Amino acid sequence: MSEFHTEASHGYSVQFSPFLPQRLACVACQHYGIAGSGSLFILDISTHGLKQVTRRSWGDGLFDVAWSETSERLVLTASGDGRLQLWDVTQPGPPLQVYQGHEREVYSVHWSQTRGENLVASGSWDGSAKVWDISSSECLFTCRGHEAVVYSSMWSPHIPGCFATCSGDGTLRVWDIKNPSFARLVIPAHTSEVLSCDWCKYDEHLVLTGAVDCSVRGWDLRQARHHVFELRGHDYAIRRLKCSPFQRSVLATCSYDRSVRFWDFVQANPLVQTIEHHSEFVCGLDFNLHIQGQMADCAWDETVRVYQPACLAPAQAQ
Amino acid sequence: MDRLQVLLKHVSPRNGHLAGKHSMANEIASPTSDSDVVVVHGVRTPIGRAKRGVFKDIMPDELLSHVMVAILKATGLPASKLGDICVGNVLQPGAGALMARIAQINSGIPEAVPIYCVNRQCSSGLQACMNIAGGIRNGSYDIGLACGVESMSHRSKADPRSIGDISAGAFHQDATRDCLLPMGITSENVAEQFGVSREKQDAFALASHQKAARATRLHLFQEEIVPMQSSGMLVEEDEGIRPNTTLEKLAHIPPAFKENGTTTAGNSSQLSDGAAAVLLARRGTASALGLPILGVLRSFAVLGVPPAVMGIGPAYAIPAALKKCGLSMDDIDIFEVNEAFASQAVYCAEKLGIPPHKLNPNGGAIALGHPLGCTGTRQVVSLLHELRRRKSR
Numbered sequence: 001m002s003e004f005h006t007e008a009s010h011g012y013s014v015q016f017s018p019f020l021p022q023r024l025a026c027v028a029c030q031h032y033g034i035a036g037s038g039s040l041f042i043l044d045i046s047t048h049g050l051k052q053v054t055r056r057s058w059g060d061g062l063f064d065v066a067w068s069e070t071s072e073r074l075v076l077t078a079s080g081d082g083r084l085q086l087w088d089v090t091q092p093g094p095p096l097q098v099y100q101g102h103e104r105e106v107y108s109v110h111w112s113q114t115r116g117e118n119l120v121a122s123g124s125w126d127g128s129a130k131v132w133d134i135s136s137s138e139c140l141f142t143c144r145g146h147e148a149v150v151y152s153s154m155w156s157p158h159i160p161g162c163f164a165t166c167s168g169d170g171t172l173r174v175w176d177i178k179n180p181s182f183a184r185l186v187i188p189a190h191t192s193e194v195l196s197c198d199w200c201k202y203d204e205h206l207v208l209t210g211a212v213d214c215s216v217r218g219w220d221l222r223q224a225r226h227h228v229f230e231l232r233g234h235d236y237a238i239r240r241l242k243c244s245p246f247q248r249s250v251l252a253t254c255s256y257d258r259s260v261r262f263w264d265f266v267q268a269n270p271l272v273q274t275i276e277h278h279s280e281f282v283c284g285l286d287f288n289l290h291i292q293g294q295m296a297d298c299a300w301d302e303t304v305r306v307y308q309p310a311c312l313a314p315a316q317a318q
Numbered sequence: 319m320d321r322l323q324v325l326l327k328h329v330s331p332r333n334g335h336l337a338g339k340h341s342m343a344n345e346i347a348s349p350t351s352d353s354d355v356v357v358v359h360g361v362r363t364p365i366g367r368a369k370r371g372v373f374k375d376i377m378p379d380e381l382l383s384h385v386m387v388a389i390l391k392a393t394g395l396p397a398s399k400l401g402d403i404c405v406g407n408v409l410q411p412g413a414g415a416l417m418a419r420i421a422q423i424n425s426g427i428p429e430a431v432p433i434y435c436v437n438r439q440c441s442s443g444l445q446a447c448m449n450i451a452g453g454i455r456n457g458s459y460d461i462g463l464a465c466g467v468e469s470m471s472h473r474s475k476a477d478p479r480s481i482g483d484i485s486a487g488a489f490h491q492d493a494t495r496d497c498l499l500p501m502g503i504t505s506e507n508v509a510e511q512f513g514v515s516r517e518k519q520d521a522f523a524l525a526s527h528q529k530a531a532r533a534t535r536l537h538l539f540q541e542e543i544v545p546m547q548s549s550g551m552l553v554e555e556d557e558g559i560r561p562n563t564t565l566e567k568l569a570h571i572p573p574a575f576k577e578n579g580t581t582t583a584g585n586s587s588q589l590s591d592g593a594a595a596v597l598l599a600r601r602g603t604a605s606a607l608g609l610p611i612l613g614v615l616r617s618f619a620v621l622g623v624p625p626a627v628m629g630i631g632p633a634y635a636i637p638a639a640l641k642k643c644g645l646s647m648d649d650i651d652i653f654e655v656n657e658a659f660a661s662q663a664v665y666c667a668e669k670l671g672i673p674p675h676k677l678n679p680n681g682g683a684i685a686l687g688h689p690l691g692c693t694g695t696r697q698v699v700s701l702l703h704e705l706r707r708r709k710s711r
Contacts, residue, residue, distance in 0.1 A: 212327070
């Protein structure tokens, strides 16, 4: 395991680069994100542990980070002052571009996952999600409908122009940019705030939600009246969940209970591993796309960790 | 410290729960669109027994006017916003076109609002809802009123003049001759052809009375019934329900239509007087006007069946309607199937595999009564209020 100390900054989100197997980005905030500035850390995994490649700062807290899917140099951040920042990690100085439009904290940002698109979806505490064209720096659409703050916005890895959002109003909503004026699906997913959602990478109909009620639920969008499974085990709200890029039924969650848990929802005992290596709320979590079994997470204890949980070790050849 | 408060909610699950104020809980997990046709509200009169009941001296235009006034008052919608009115009626001449216009004007609905009537027999009131929904869907207007009314105190199906003017061609084919069969005989045909026993029919009738009696006792109809003055008294409840009926009592009633038959006055629907109204709108318009949304129209289907067994229509139309919207029987929480006769209702329920607890949960036409043109609208009203109570769909 390698770790990195985000000095005086409390981790909010991590993401591995889709281009470079050893690179990851982390955003962290002063004063737990309640006040003060935010920092973007670009880190490389080396034989000597995690090394800082560069560090950028912004006047307000940075809550989420998303690598560009088109250039290994570009990374986007979402900030508490309602803006998005596009950074070139190879050039020092201020962001290349700042995108303004949200009226409150932007809590999520995600680069589209399907070919031929250069779109970004952001979710904000102003209750809306916005879709941006990064090349023209324009906000293309504002998606309204959520009745409370939006915590997460995730593009489908399968369906072009389709993304999911989840919110403090307890719903998961699915949007299609072909008709962004209303949600294609409104799923009353939990009776508590829903803090995180992600798409299964192997089933285009399956979306997972993680909520303040400590549960993860799986939703088949074709038949979304009832969840298809529910995973319980966390003792406090689930802050973020990510589906494995390698295994259909595997996911990871991190929580306000300071743990990171790994699940396999087809198993009779779906909770396969619990990792408690942080001393504060764990807010950021990601799978490395290039190295099977490698994870990164970050927490309010000012540490970023990269590790290989035993449960994700590739099966040994028989 | 707004951010702190948001974060505190995450770590204190008790504060984070949204139960109770979760306004989306009723919203079904399906695409919503401003162009959806939605039901805003539905009301009805109590249903009286025909000829000797509470509304025996009330004319159908008065029943109709009562629900028109009530639904506009309840929703606060200015009558001038109505794009059209459709009224289901069976027994009045010309399905009551004249009666309906008089009722409309007496209700204070401006002359500029048009009105017309429709007759699809027992489902006239349902057809009225679908006609208005069709008008909204094809863009003719954004809001419309669907009604159903019948006064069987004043008009009778048995009146030979009600058959109308038909050529000798009516006797050329079995199927055309079957069209002239009394309804009770078609019920006997269903019972015979599909083996629905007298016991099953009586048990079904008993259940209908028991469910309706329970609903009345628990005041479940309070939201849909608009009490009406008649002969100096206020009528608040349906008149036809027999809370004390038993299987023994039902078993003693002689067959009504055929010697050794199984259809009796006890296991058939009652002759009744009543009216109902349903306000429909485009979702976008309803939202813009701040109107509530009681239900969404997902699908509608009509199908013909052999005239000799006319009551089995729902067994064919329900699967067709489900197929159109891609839903299965299991997706449906409540079915309202008309109880013209226990024979056809039992057959439909068995053929479709509707579990008893999902079928007409607050009774049907056997207990509540069957004012022909009103029943379809009444079913929409009862169904949507019950769905809302149960938070189901």
